[in-house]
Each structure stands twice: as C-alpha cells, then as structure tokens.
Amino acid sequence: MGRWKANARERLEQAALELLLERGYERATVAEITERAGLTKRTFFRHFADKREVLFSGQEALYKLFVGAIVGAPASATAIDAIGAALEAASAVFPPERRELARQRQAIIAGNTELQEREMLKRASLAAAMVGALRERGVTDPTASLAAELGGLAFRTAYARWVDPANHQEFAELARQALHELKTATSEIA
Amino acid sequence: MGRWKANARERLEQAALELLLERGYERATVAEITERAGLTKRTFFRHFADKREVLFSGQEALYKLFVGAIVGAPASATAIDAIGAALEAASAVFPPERRELARQRQAIIAGNTELQEREMLKRASLAAAMVGALRERGVTDPTASLAAELGGLAFRTAYARWVDPANHQEFAELARQALHELKTATSEIA
Numbered sequence: 001m002g003r004w005k006a007n008a009r010e011r012l013e014q015a016a017l018e019l020l021l022e023r024g025y026e027r028a029t030v031a032e033i034t035e036r037a038g039l040t041k042r043t044f045f046r047h048f049a050d051k052r053e054v055l056f057s058g059q060e061a062l063y064k065l066f067v068g069a070i071v072g073a074p075a076s077a078t079a080i081d082a083i084g085a086a087l088e089a090a091s092a093v094f095p096p097e098r099r100e101l102a103r104q105r106q107a108i109i110a111g112n113t114e115l116q117e118r119e120m121l122k123r124a125s126l127a128a129a130m131v132g133a134l135r136e137r138g139v140t141d142p143t144a145s146l147a148a149e150l151g152g153l154a155f156r157t158a159y160a161r162w163v164d165p166a167n168h169q170e171f172a173e174l175a176r177q178a179l180h181e182l183k184t185a186t187s188e189i190a
Numbered sequence: 191m192g193r194w195k196a197n198a199r200e201r202l203e204q205a206a207l208e209l210l211l212e213r214g215y216e217r218a219t220v221a222e223i224t225e226r227a228g229l230t231k232r233t234f235f236r237h238f239a240d241k242r243e244v245l246f247s248g249q250e251a252l253y254k255l256f257v258g259a260i261v262g263a264p265a266s267a268t269a270i271d272a273i274g275a276a277l278e279a280a281s282a283v284f285p286p287e288r289r290e291l292a293r294q295r296q297a298i299i300a301g302n303t304e305l306q307e308r309e310m311l312k313r314a315s316l317a318a319a320m321v322g323a324l325r326e327r328g329v330t331d332p333t334a335s336l337a338a339e340l341g342g343l344a345f346r347t348a349y350a351r352w353v354d355p356a357n358h359q360e361f362a363e364l365a366r367q368a369l370h371e372l373k374t375a376t377s378e379i380a
Contacts (some may be wrong), residue, residue: 120313143378146343147379149340153332186336189268189269189336
C-alpha cells in the first residue's frame with residue numbers, strides 16, 4: 001500500500017480540480033471525483049469532511065508552518081519579525097510547480113459563494129492561529145490581533161500576486177515585498 | 191398595508207431569533223419562522239435569499255452607514271479619521287435596546303459552522319466596502335486595505351465587548367476606545 005495510499009489526498013485533490021473545472025463546482029459529485037481518482041467515497045470522506053474541503057487540502061500544513069515559525073522565531077524578534085518568519089516558512093508550500101494548480105483552484109473558488117464562505121472561514125482560522133502563536137511569545141492584544149491581521153493581509157496580497165498569470169516572482173519574494181509595503185503603510189497611518 | 195408590510199423584515203428576524211434559540215439552527219425551518227411571524231414563505235424569500243440571511247438582516251444598512259461616513263468625511267480627514275467616522279455612524283444601528291437581540295444572535299451563530307462561514311463572508315464584504323469608499327477618497331493601496339482591516343478589527347472588538355453581558359458601555363464609546371487602542375498598537379508595531 002504505502003505509496004499508493006500515501007498520496008490519496010493529492011490524487012483526490014488533483015481529480016477534484018480537474019472535474020470542478022470541467023463541470024463546475026455545483027454539478028461535480030464526490031462519487032465522480034473518487035471515480036476519477038480511482039478511489040472510494042469512503043477514502044474521500046476519511047480525508048475530507050465534505051466536497052468543499054478537497055479544495056482546502058493544504059490548510060492544516062499552512063497553519064502548522066505559520067505557527068511553528070512564529071513560536072520558533074528568536075526571542076528578540078518583534079511581532080512583525082515573527083510574522084515575516086511565518087510568511088517565509090509558508091513559501092515552502094507554494095513552490096513554482098504548484099502555481100498552475102493554485103490558479104485553477106482560485107478560479108473555482110471565485111465562481112462559487114459557498115466556496116468563498118469556506119475560504120473566509122479558513123482565513124479567520126489562520127488569523128486565530130497566528131494570534132495564538134503570538135500570545136505564546138508573550139505578545140498581548142491588541143498587538144497580537146493587529147500583527148495577525150497584517151500577516152493575513154500580507155499573505156493574501158502575496159498570494160493574489162503569485163496566482164496572477166502576469167507575475168513570475170517567487171512566493172517568498174512576493175511575501176517579503178507585501179509585508180514591507182504594509183509596514184511602510186503602517187508607520188504612516190497611525 | 192403600509193406599516194404591516196413595512197416591518198415584515200423585522201418580524202421575520204424576531205421570529206427567527208426566537209425559533210432558532212428554541213430549536214437550534216439546523217432544526218428550525220423557514221416554514222416555521224414564517225408561521226410564527228404570521229407571514230408567508232414567499233414573503234420570507236422576498237426579503238432573504240436563504241435561512242441564514244435572516245440573521246444578517248442589518249448588514250446592508252451597516253455597509254451604507256460605513257460607506258456614507260467614509261465618503262462624507264471632511265477632505266482633511268486621514269484614512270483612520272474616516273474609519274473613526276464610520277464607526278461613529280455605525281453606532282446608530284446598535285442602540286442599547288438592540289443589545290439583547292444581538293446577544294441572542296451571536297449565541298446562535300457561535301453554535302453553527304455554516305452561520306460562522308456566512309458571518310466571515312459578511313466581514314469580508316464590509317472590508318471590501320470600506321476599501322472601495324477609501325479609494326473614492328483617493329486613498330491608495332496598501333493604505334486603503336490596511337485602514338479597512340484596522341476598521342474591521344476595531345468594529346469586531348467593539349461589537350464583542352458590546353454583546354458581553356458584563357459590559358454596559360454604549361457602542362459608540364466602545365468603538366472609539368477600540369480604535370484608539372489599535373492606533374496606539376499600530377504606532378508601536380511598525
């Protein structure tokens with residue numbers, strides 16, 4: 001089994017992306033996704049709570065990278081430094097070869113309100129994870145919430161540029177740039 | 191008709207809050223809500239796209255207050271000043287007599303993931319409305335997005351304190367306080 005089972009998640013994700021692009025989110029069924037992936041519905045629901053979740057497969061890994069980097073940043077790091085380290089760590093899950101898949105995924109989400117809702121919930125979960133990690137560093141509110149919002153905004157800005165077909169920069173570079181722009185704006189706004 | 195029809199929205203909202211608290215969000219049906227309100231399902235769906243929307247009845251009015259205040263702030267106002275004016279204007283829809291209803295509503299939303307997702311979508315819509323209004327004032331990105339995030343965070347902080355049974359301050363006061371705290375944190379973080 002090993003290898004075959006190990007990549008069930010990825011195969012389901014890939015099959016789902018293909019099918020949802022072909023048939024639209026509403027029309028494609030879980031049965032069709034699992035058939036294309038050569039797996040069973042049972043396997044699907046062992047990995048994903050519902051049809052929507054297959055498009056948010058990498059979220060847990062992303063949270064872990066964010067939290068790990070924030071908690072693990074040097075004691076001398078400010079809240080924003082820790083957020084910068086988190087964005088740097090997150091770039092591991094956005095290698096150039098994932099860019100086309102990410103574009104397809106965004107196109108599917110953009111076309112469906114239910115998926116947008118799920119995305120917003122994930123966004124809030126990521127912000128909450130960042131706040132929790134910052135608190136572990138001794139950062140109190142409202143600074144923890146503020147830094148998490150800045151981190152979320154920098155992340156979304158970088159991600160939007162990364163999936164833009166006109167852009168060819170790497171994710172880590174885009175993230176550094178977005179955070180830098182936000183820091184500048186922050187120092188001017190207060 | 192006049193008065194009777196005019197407050198159909200409010201009657202549906204009130205009936206929904208009662209029923210959803212009694213029976214839980216999943217179990218209460220639109221038919222039961224309309225029956226309690228003495229109205230028809232057709233009237234319900236003229237006012238709300240789905241069962242969830244009845245809990246977000248005031249959102250459009252809220253967006254309008256935010257946008258109106260941001261666009262209408264004096265030319266000399268900074269982005270943050272405009273956000274402050276928006277929070278001040280928003281307090282019109284959070285009078286003391288709405289506080290108990292707001293608490294009930296939050297309790298229902300807290301118990302259901304679908305409702306939380308809808309709330310997150312509304313949160314994103316409010317942020318987008320703020321960004322749009324700030325751009326109309328000539329505020330460019332990333333400052334517009336940053337100010338909108340600060341405004342959203344101040345709003346959520348104030349709202350959470352306002353629905354907290356231990357709190358007795360007025361919404362406008364809580365909003366000013368939350369924005370002030372965030373401004374201080376912002377000047378320290380950059």
